[in-house]
Amino acid sequence: MHAFDVLGDPVRRRILELLAAGEQTSGSVTATIRAEFGISQPAVSQHLRVLRDNGFATVRPDGARRLYAVDDTAFREVDEWLTPFRRFWTPHLAAMATEVARGRRQRRFEGETT
Structure with a gap:
């Protein structure tokens, strides 16, 4: 099965979100998924x-x-597949980071002058 086929399912994506927070017991994962999606054990x-x-x-x-x-x-396989597409969002994220830093500097400067 291709990685995106696996990730295309909302239940599997939610399980991965739960696991991203740290190791989980199968019982804990099952209880959460059953409550949220209403599917069987x-x-x-x-x-x-x-x-x-x-x-x-x-x-x-x-x-x-x-x-x-x-x-x-x-x-890692998904990350490699996405590599040629990063050019579409990397400049936008870099510009956003610049604006966030500019705003922080401005607030710090305004805080020093008051």
């Missing part, structure tokens, strides 16, 4: 499996629990 397990099998998540046993975490393997 086996359906959540299938999404976790797709993430594992495609390099987006890892799982490790911890006694009777299974702990899931983000695996950056597939994200």
